[in-house]
Amino acid sequence: MSNKVVQAMYNDDDILMDAVKEVRAANHHIEEVYTPFPVHGLDKAMGLKGTRIAITAFMYGCVGFSFAVWMMNYMMIEQWPQDIGGKPSFTFFQNMPAFVPIMFEMSVFFAAHLMVITFYMRSKLWPFKQAENPDPRTTDDMFVMEVAVEGDEAELISFLEKTGTVEIKVTEK
Amino acid sequence: MSSHYEAPIRKPLIVGDKSYHDITVEVAAPVEGKANKLWWTVFTIALLAFLWGLGSIIYTIGTGIGVWGLNKTVGWAWDITNFVWWVGIGHAGTLISAVLLLFRQKWRMGINRSAEAMTIFSVVQAGLFPVIHMGRVWNAHFVLPIPNQFGTLWTNFNSPLLWDVFAISTYLSVSLVFWWTGLLPDFAMLRDRAIKPFQKKIYSLLSFGWTGRAKDWQRFEEVSLVLAGLATPLVLSVHTIVSFDFATSVIPGWHTTIFPPYFVAGAVFSGFAMVNTLLIIMRKVSNLEAYITKQHIELMNIVIMITGSIVGCAYITELFIAWYSGVEYEQYAFLNRATGPYWWAYLLMMSCNVFSPQFMWSKKLRTSITFSFIISIVVNIGMWFERFVIIVTSLHRDYLPSSWTMFSPTFVDIGIYVGTIGFFFVLFLLYARTFPVIAQAEVKSILKSSGEKFKKLRDGNHE
Numbered sequence: 001m002s003n004k005v006v007q008a009m010y011n012d013d014d015i016l017m018d019a020v021k022e023v024r025a026a027n028h029h030i031e032e033v034y035t036p037f038p039v040h041g042l043d044k045a046m047g048l049k050g051t052r053i054a055i056t057a058f059m060y061g062c063v064g065f066s067f068a069v070w071m072m073n074y075m076m077i078e079q080w081p082q083d084i085g086g087k088p089s090f091t092f093f094q095n096m097p098a099f100v101p102i103m104f105e106m107s108v109f110f111a112a113h114l115m116v117i118t119f120y121m122r123s124k125l126w127p128f129k130q131a132e133n134p135d136p137r138t139t140d141d142m143f144v145m146e147v148a149v150e151g152d153e154a155e156l157i158s159f160l161e162k163t164g165t166v167e168i169k170v171t172e173k
Numbered sequence: 174m175s176s177h178y179e180a181p182i183r184k185p186l187i188v189g190d191k192s193y194h195d196i197t198v199e200v201a202a203p204v205e206g207k208a209n210k211l212w213w214t215v216f217t218i219a220l221l222a223f224l225w226g227l228g229s230i231i232y233t234i235g236t237g238i239g240v241w242g243l244n245k246t247v248g249w250a251w252d253i254t255n256f257v258w259w260v261g262i263g264h265a266g267t268l269i270s271a272v273l274l275l276f277r278q279k280w281r282m283g284i285n286r287s288a289e290a291m292t293i294f295s296v297v298q299a300g301l302f303p304v305i306h307m308g309r310v311w312n313a314h315f316v317l318p319i320p321n322q323f324g325t326l327w328t329n330f331n332s333p334l335l336w337d338v339f340a341i342s343t344y345l346s347v348s349l350v351f352w353w354t355g356l357l358p359d360f361a362m363l364r365d366r367a368i369k370p371f372q373k374k375i376y377s378l379l380s381f382g383w384t385g386r387a388k389d390w391q392r393f394e395e396v397s398l399v400l401a402g403l404a405t406p407l408v409l410s411v412h413t414i415v416s417f418d419f420a421t422s423v424i425p426g427w428h429t430t431i432f433p434p435y436f437v438a439g440a441v442f443s444g445f446a447m448v449n450t451l452l453i454i455m456r457k458v459s460n461l462e463a464y465i466t467k468q469h470i471e472l473m474n475i476v477i478m479i480t481g482s483i484v485g486c487a488y489i490t491e492l493f494i495a496w497y498s499g500v501e502y503e504q505y506a507f508l509n510r511a512t513g514p515y516w517w518a519y520l521l522m523m524s525c526n527v528f529s530p531q532f533m534w535s536k537k538l539r540t541s542i543t544f545s546f547i548i549s550i551v552v553n554i555g556m557w558f559e560r561f562v563i564i565v566t567s568l569h570r571d572y573l574p575s576s577w578t579m580f581s582p583t584f585v586d587i588g589i590y591v592g593t594i595g596f597f598f599v600l601f602l603l604y605a606r607t608f609p610v611i612a613q614a615e616v617k618s619i620l621k622s623s624g625e626k627f628k629k630l631r632d633g634n635h636e
Contacts, residue, residue: 034384036358036614037358037389037617037618038390038393042387044390048386048388053392053395054398056394080326080327089331102330102336104410109339111399112350115399123392125357125382128377128382130382136365137367139358139362141194167245
């Protein structure tokens with residue numbers, strides 16, 4: 001099977017949405033859609049699964065919380081318990097109210113940063129990463145739908161032309 | 174077009190006959206164009222102020238905290254006043270980007286980028302003060318719980334000052350990644366437009382190779398939402414913890430349970446004022462009046478009015494509780510604040526923070542650009558004096574009348590303060606010339622629902 005894709009360009013998000021629905025209804029495989037801004041409902045129209053990144057954020061938050069509990073218990077209660085200003089640190093639960101702010105901050109710190117790192121890694125975003133958008137206009141006002149060529153190429157192109165595209169290109173991937 | 178419906182009663186957030194491409198061009202224009210004379214003039218002044226401040230900081234570190242106007246009675250003065258002032262200003266950015274996102278307020282899109290930039294730059298200024306007021310800056314890492322050569326000596330996790338270290342650093346770093354993640358698509362836009370190879374290289378580096386795949390956008394939106402959910406309690410916690418620095422002490426005038434909400438409201442109040450100060454100038458200079466509209470200014474004025482009134486209630490509650498508590502020391506602290514030798518500072522605080530925002534009840538005044546600008550400056554002055562009043566008037570007359578004294582700043586105190594203002598403007602001016610100052614990707618996503626052209630097209634059908 002060839003890795004040929006047809007890149008159909010659109011200049012409007014509503015036309016793109018209709019096109020995505022039509023292409024999927026005609027059982028063509030949409031490889032990718034590049035858009036200059038988040039088009040609401042596009043992921044559902046393309047049949048993308050929901051992202052699980054919020055779940056990871058929750059787990060990272062739990063890690064941060066546990067780390068804060070462990071750290072403060074180790075430093076304040078286990079290793080060197082002291083009586084500071086009449087607030088003795090001899091058991092964790094007696095001293096716990098004073099630890100709440102840092103438990104909270106650490107949960108947020110871990111959840112936010114690790115989630116963002118996960119996002120960058122999953123979406124392959126990092127410094128010196130080369131951009132892979134097929135056309136520089138896709139960050140301006142162009143919407144590109146890449147459709148895999150399976151079977152008759154000419155037929156696919158003429159089908160896509162009817163969906164309101166403004167430009168069509170065939171490329172090897 | 175039905176999917177982009179918005180009630181006709183809502184005023185357009187993007188004025189004029191704009192297309193997606195127009196947004197790209199107009200947001201990129203300040204970056205691609207050349208700086209004018211005004212920019213260079215303001216930048217030079219800011220840079221000189223910054224250098225003066227840098228000199229004052231070096232002098233302080235080299236000689237010692239004795240070069241400030243502090244004395245035995247007043248051990249915290251301009252340093253902590255400036256710290257709280259800058260942290261307060263740093264609250265509006267995250268409030269706009271996070272809280273307004275959770276409330277689905279579309280008007281945040283035009284202003285969130287600059288408000289977040291302001292947040293980060295002002296938290297940087299704020300962070301300077303606790304560090305330099307330690308005196309021995311080279312020991313600053315002692316605030317972190319890191320293994321050290323003193324056996325098992327750790328930081329004191331019972332201390333609000335340490336909570337503050339964690340709160341401010343979490344706030345700064347989380348705001349930074351929130352800001353940067355939102356910047357990626359807009360840097361990518363600049364990258365794809367760049368003609369000169371150097372600019373192309375820089376924006377490729379900054380945009381982390383953003384390509385705008387559907388899956389990336391899906392994750393992007395989820396990440397923004399979760400970050401907003403995390404940043405909302407975070408932003409409230411930061412100034413709450415700053416207020417703990419005072420509230421958990423035993424100084425009359427500081428030892429108050431009202432401090433957390435009162436500080437948070439004050440922070441939002443001063444932050445929005447600073448956003449107004451900056452954006453009123455920026456929309457004019459960078460020709461962004463179509464995106465930062467009069468309505469944006471008006472809405473921010475309403476927030477200023479509400480938070481100013483909350484702050485006013487807090488001032489009066491404080492006075493009432495001081496009397497009602499029956500504690501003589503507490504009563505004296507507040508009587509001294511209002512009628513003692515610092516009465517003028519108290520009066521300035523009251524008139525700038527409680528009285529002046531009340532003008533915003535008038536539609537005519539809150540939609541006037543000039544008036545909004547004046548009020549935003551007045552509020553910033555007032556909020557600086559609020560912190561000065563809280564800190565210095567509570568300290569200068571302590572439990573022992575023989576040690577009562579006044580505080581007067583030295584040229585070093587003034588130099589450092591002016592220097593941070595200079596540093597802030599240096600950063601902001603550089604930002605305004607090199608960053609996409611409007612979240613153009615997000616603005617494009619509301620063009621069809623809130624753009625003037627599309628609203629007219631749609632609402633025309635109903636007539």
